[in-house]
Amino acid sequence: MLDGEYLISTNGKFQLGFFSIPNSNNRYLGVRTTDPHKTVIWIANAEHPIINGTGMLYLSQDGALTIGNNIGLIIWSTGSLVSRGEPQACLLDSGFLVLNDTKTGKFLWQSIYQLFDTLLPHVPLGYMKLLDTMLEIQLSSWNITEIDPSPGQYVRKLDPTRRYELVTYKGSEVFYRTGPWDGYRWNGFPKMTQDLVKFMVTPGENGAYFWYEPRDPTVLWRQVLKSNGTTYRSYLNGSDWMEYWKAPDDSTPSYAICGPYGIYLDGDCECVVEAQFHPKNGKSWNNRIFSDGCERNAPLNNGTSHKFVAVGNVKLPDTINAFSAETTSKSECESWCQKNSSCMAYAYIGWQGCLAWLGDIIDMQQYLDGGDTLYIRVAGKRGEKPIKVLTTVAVSIGSFLFLIIVILAIRYIIIRWLQNRPIDMNETRLFEFYKFNTIRDATGNFNDENIIGRGQLGPVYKVMLC
Known part of the structure; x- marks a missing residue:
């Protein structure tokens, strides 16, 4: 395919071809939308642009897809894929490029293996264990949005080291995480709904994937990781992209800003259970430097009884040190945590069940509404x-x-x-007082023949009083 030619998807929404970014003469091969915005979806040679020239796309007999420049230099290639028939390149209605073998019907290569900054509907974002290696499908931001498409410093992925969380990294450091998936939404995004878009996390034996699909299949959606680390989800409404949500937003604190056992609430940091914890560094805390977090008032030891304190409406702690315990109820989850001295907190959330944190907990936020309940282990009194x-x-x-x-x-x-x-003289005389002699004469000197019963204080006599 020559520079200036295009491969169009069947639904007419996407095109594959060479193009330049505004204010640049460099040429890239990639997929864009066909609407007037010509929104860039994917770029093959983002790190190796064609400088001061034109490009060509080749498909070799062995299945290699190759980009060359106008003087014959190879700029980018999928590498030899050993096709056993006639290899074929297709631009799918999903917006991604695939190579398949027309003889065997198998896919040789897919552009989702080399995701760019954009996640389209039905495209998996996740990981798969293959023997001793981990294949990860992740988003990578532009180096400079709208100017330099080479990989930037931000990466977003379904992190295999955590319990089903989408995590954005800035280099090797965590920039933002969604909280664990609860079967309907990300725990750390309580406003998330599924009214316009259906979201799913699909676990597998050797991996897991996140994907989404619009309720209305005729509407084009996209999720984009910008060069500032913010992820936007938007949909095409006529000729305009309408923002649906972004993360992190203005209400989201920086990762772990409150330190271990600290929790972010309404623009400030507090110790997660103020009656049980205090700032580790009071001077820094007073100066609004919270990174040292909080520590226990009373240590956990064998001479102290332990209990769990519930904290509601919480973005659950980073699951980097969380363990999924095999229990069938919240009570079993608590029992499991109680029996394991290294378990510092637990939560029971629908889709994942029992999550137990084996060590200090960090990066929590409390909401007025939403989130989950976290149960934190604390020392009881002797x-x-x-x-x-x-x-x-x-x-x-x-x-x-x-x-x-x-x-x-x-x-x-x-x-x-x-x-x-x-x-009143006409009333029954129940409470008149009589002399002893009168009572003695009336009972016949307490004759047994006049006894009509016995009570706790002695015999009861029948008398005649006039």
């Missing part, structure tokens, strides 16, 4: 349980004594009222 039991017993005894006092007081009031009220 003798805490017996004290609670004694307190309960004391409260029970006190309540019983109070009830007796109330009953006696009511009885006293009734008796006083009966003794002091005016007596």
Whole structure:
């Protein structure tokens, strides 16, 4: 294919050909949209542009796709792929270039193996273990957006060292992470919805992939990693790209800004459980330098009972040191963590189940709404349980004594009222007082024949009083 010719996808949305970036004479082979924006989707020779010349694209008999310049120098190549039939290059409706073998029907090479700064729908972002190597499909930012497409300092990938998190790296340092996938959204992006786009993380035996697809297949979407490390998702509305979301946004703190056991809340850092932790470096903390984080008020040791404190609405800590425990419920998850002295926190989230952090926790944010509940291991007080039991017993005894006092007081009031009220002569004379001699004569000198019953205070006699 000569410079100036184009290969168009079947749906008419993408074209493969040579082009120049504005304000530059360098030539690149890549895929762009066919709309008036001519948005760049992928570049083959981003690191090796054709300078002051034109290019040509060759497809050799053995399946190698090669870019040469106008003086015959090879600029870029997929390398020999050993086709057993007639190799064929196709630009798919997904916007990516593939080489296949028309005899065997197998793919020889795909441009997704060399992702650029853009992730289109249905394209996997992830990793696969192949023998002793790890094949990673990741995004790479431009060195300078709209000016220099060579790889910049930012890379975004589904990190195999973590528990299903998308992580953006700046060089070798973490710049931003999404939090773990919970089956519906990234834990650290509570505003995320699936109303216009369906998001998925697909685990496999030897790897995992993140991908997305629009609810309306006629709408073109893209996710772009810019040269400042920010990822944008947008869709084409007529002739304009409309921003759908970006990450990190203005509400997102820098990675691990609050240090170990520190948590970011509404523009400030706090210790994650203030009753159990304090700033490790108080002077720096007061000067708003939080990187040293927090430390425990009481150490965890064998002479101290341990308990878990719940912290809600949290972007869960970095899962670089998290472990997926095989449990079937939150209670089993807590039991597993309780039995493992190195387990400092746990969470139970739908898709992943039990996550246990084996060591210090870092990079947390608390939201007014959203996130998950994190259970943090803290030291309890010595003798805490017996004290609670004694307190309960004391409260029970006190309540019983109070009830007796109330009953006696009511009885006293009734008796006083009966003794002091005016007596109506027509009323039954239940409370008249009689002399002993009168009672003795009425009972026949307490004759047993007049006994009609017995009570706690002795026999009850039948009498006749006139």
